[in-house]
Amino acid sequence: MLKTHTCGELRAQHIGQEVTLAGWVHRRRDHGGLIFLDLRDRWGIVQVVCDAALSVAAHRAAEEVRGEYVIRVQGTVRARPEGLANPELPTGEIEVAATELEVLNPARTPPFYINEDQPVDEALRLRYRYLDLRRPRMQRNLILRDKIVSYIRDYLHERDFVEIETPILIKSTPEGARDYIVPSRVHPGRFYALPQSPQQLKQLLMVAGFERYFQIARCFRDEDLRADRQPEFTQLDLEMSFVDRDDILELIEGLFIGLVERMEPETGKRLKTKPFPRLTYEEAMARYGSDKPDLRFGMEIIDLTDVLGPSDFRVFSATAAAGGQIKGIRAPGCGSYSRRQIDELTAFAQQRGAKGLVWLARTSEGVRSPIAKFLSTDELDRTIERLALEPGDLGLIVADQPSVVAQVLGQLRLEMGRRLKLADPDELAFVWVVDFPLYEWDETEERWSAMHHPFTSARDEDWKYLQPGPDYDPGKAKAKAYDIVCNGWEVGGGSIRIHRRDQQALMFQVLGITPEEAQAQFGHMLEAFEYGAPPHGGIAPGIDRLVAILAGEHNIREVIAFPKTAQATDLMTGAPSPVSQRQLDELHICLKPDES
RNA sequence: GGGGGCGUGGUGUAGUUGGUUAACAUGUCGGCCUGUCAAGCCGGAGAUCGCGGGUUCGAGUCCCGUCGCUCCCGCCA
Numbered sequence A: 001m002l003k004t005h006t007c008g009e010l011r012a013q014h015i016g017q018e019v020t021l022a023g024w025v026h027r028r029r030d031h032g033g034l035i036f037l038d039l040r041d042r043w044g045i046v047q048v049v050c051d052a053a054l055s056v057a058a059h060r061a062a063e064e065v066r067g068e069y070v071i072r073v074q075g076t077v078r079a080r081p082e083g084l085a086n087p088e089l090p091t092g093e094i095e096v097a098a099t100e101l102e103v104l105n106p107a108r109t110p111p112f113y114i115n116e117d118q119p120v121d122e123a124l125r126l127r128y129r130y131l132d133l134r135r136p137r138m139q140r141n142l143i144l145r146d147k148i149v150s151y152i153r154d155y156l157h158e159r160d161f162v163e164i165e166t167p168i169l170i171k172s173t174p175e176g177a178r179d180y181i182v183p184s185r186v187h188p189g190r191f192y193a194l195p196q197s198p199q200q201l202k203q204l205l206m207v208a209g210f211e212r213y214f215q216i217a218r219c220f221r222d223e224d225l226r227a228d229r230q231p232e233f234t235q236l237d238l239e240m241s242f243v244d245r246d247d248i249l250e251l252i253e254g255l256f257i258g259l260v261e262r263m264e265p266e267t268g269k270r271l272k273t274k275p276f277p278r279l280t281y282e283e284a285m286a287r288y289g290s291d292k293p294d295l296r297f298g299m300e301i302i303d304l305t306d307v308l309g310p311s312d313f314r315v316f317s318a319t320a321a322a323g324g325q326i327k328g329i330r331a332p333g334c335g336s337y338s339r340r341q342i343d344e345l346t347a348f349a350q351q352r353g354a355k356g357l358v359w360l361a362r363t364s365e366g367v368r369s370p371i372a373k374f375l376s377t378d379e380l381d382r383t384i385e386r387l388a389l390e391p392g393d394l395g396l397i398v399a400d401q402p403s404v405v406a407q408v409l410g411q412l413r414l415e416m417g418r419r420l421k422l423a424d425p426d427e428l429a430f431v432w433v434v435d436f437p438l439y440e441w442d443e444t445e446e447r448w449s450a451m452h453h454p455f456t457s458a459r460d461e462d463w464k465y466l467q468p469g470p471d472y473d474p475g476k477a478k479a480k481a482y483d484i485v486c487n488g489w490e491v492g493g494g495s496i497r498i499h500r501r502d503q504q505a506l507m508f509q510v511l512g513i514t515p516e517e518a519q520a521q522f523g524h525m526l527e528a529f530e531y532g533a534p535p536h537g538g539i540a541p542g543i544d545r546l547v548a549i550l551a552g553e554h555n556i557r558e559v560i561a562f563p564k565t566a567q568a569t570d571l572m573t574g575a576p577s578p579v580s581q582r583q584l585d586e587l588h589i590c591l592k593p594d595e596s
Numbered sequence B: 001g002g003g004g005g006c007g008u009g010g011u012g013u014a015g016u017u018g019g020u021u022a023a024c025a026u027g028u029c030g031g032c033c034u035g036u037c038a039a040g041c042c043g044g045a046g047a048u049c050g051c052g053g054g055u056u057c058g059a060g061u062c063c064c065g066u067c068g069c070u071c072c073c074g075c076c077a
Helices: A056-064 A123-127 A138-157 A201-208 A244-268 A281-288 A314-321 A337-351 A377-387 A402-419 A460-465 A499-510 A515-531 A543-551 A580-588
Strands: A020-031 A034-041 A044-051 A069-079 A092-104 A182-185 A190-193 A211-220 A233-241 A278-280 A325-331 A358-362 A394-400 A429-432 A439-442 A447-450 A481-486 A489-496 A536-542
Touching: A020 A044, A020 A092, A020 A377, A034 A056, A034 A069, A044 A056, A056 A092, A069 A211, A069 A515, A138 A211, A138 A244, A138 A543, A201 A211, A201 A233, A201 A460, A201 A515, A201 A536, A233 A244, A233 A489, A233 A543, A244 A429, A244 A460, A244 A481, A244 A489, A244 A536, A278 A281, A314 A325, A314 A394, A325 A377, A337 A394, A337 A402, A358 A377, A394 A402, A489 A543, A499 A515, A515 A580
Parallel strands: A044 A092, A278 A429
Antiparallel strands: A020 A034, A020 A069, A034 A044, A069 A092, A182 A190, A211 A233, A233 A536, A325 A394, A358 A394, A429 A481, A439 A447, A481 A489, A489 A536
């Protein structure tokens, strides 16, 4: 090693020791005959004093040194003079008096500050990611990520799980997200796909008899990005045999509770409730307008259809008559919102599909609302009571089809929560959402599609909705599927799988996949199920999202060493980039004329 | 594919209803300086205001297009 100690470890106990340090020059303070260097390595910062009176050579070398130079220093640890300790620094009691200073490598002036936590344009950070990663924020986040992954591995190994790698080059399947595909050189015109998740492979590992499998798995989806979505991301992929839903839920709940509590000293994040509450999908949609509700605050959505449906206000009565809903939320203390603020909220609601937004402010005198004149005293009183409006509160009401009402009020709830700062940033509100529908209707393709994926089991009592016959009604079938949600982020999802060939065939039939197509695309799965597949199920929590939440970051790029931009490019390497004609030829690929 | 936001010395920002030489902080370079720790003091350099076009006597400012970054909708089994 080029160093005997790390910069961060030196304390008063080391006083008198000869040490050799190596690291980056964090800051330099030149007093003429005396130069102070703050030397930084991964473990911390220590002050090096280069005194011309002590070593002319070290002092002369320090005069040439600049920020981010890589240097090696030999010297003696000594106590700082009386009253000159720096309480801001863990090493602040001491300093290293340099006897020798060697520049291992000079550095150009960095394009942005490394020694200050000043905001920098993200494009610049990504272009010079290796410099960005030197900064304390990214060092902290990536080290936290390592601790989290390490905790997860320990937890699962203690419970007899086996970590098994699965291939990155696999077969493309039409279901789900758009695949990243890789051309085959050996087989002209054929392609591999990168896994959207190791879903089928982990199920086959259950057929193989491993019973408890996990993997910290990279997954790839060629879809547009979001703050919580990257084209490649990492999942804790996990599968167990001979389990039912609650076995998976209890395993993961134990993992997350233990993880959060272990990490609390450095994250400052604490659980809002344990054990985790459970909501059915229906409840979540009805009460929070979302299948990933932020439960750090209340502001539940209240059903007013029975109160306002019969009213003389045409919008309400017409909506109720058409099978729609009238629902509202209470925005505490917003009764004094100006016309302008109300207009903003109305525009917000309309952008999300509402035809309009009805508001109702309770004042000390009574009620102020554009629709007050259409409502009877009784209807008004019952609305106020149902919404629990206190004087000074604002009620926001939407009338529409249930999906629109949920969408709009769910978003409005989050928006009001933000405005009123109702969510505690240091609180983690985990919640299970269970009993998802097995299918959702795809409007554009006019067919049923799997809400989770086509290997998800229906609830035992719901298989009848898939059987051709009088009970056939796929929309009614609920799945043995579950999501773990935290602070409004979907942190993971899973299900109990189908393990019988007849049930899998039924599933494909409802999805409109013919037996021939099923054979071509999933033949290996169907065949495997004929060789003694155990009942099994699993879950796949997203590591990036989990780490981001624990790190207090609002974007998963902050917990990924080398992320892509929102346009799925890598500003550091320039990927994606053109390739040579020779490479294309080898792969039997011909570009369209306007795209080459 | 659609909508919103941002783009001004290396970095972070200011720049009024269009009006003289584009301002501030910090960094950077040079000088002075032996107890600083965001060191201090003095001096210097550094911007075709993302790019292209238009309106105008005059554009950082207004309009159109375009590029980049970002957030959201669609999409994400």
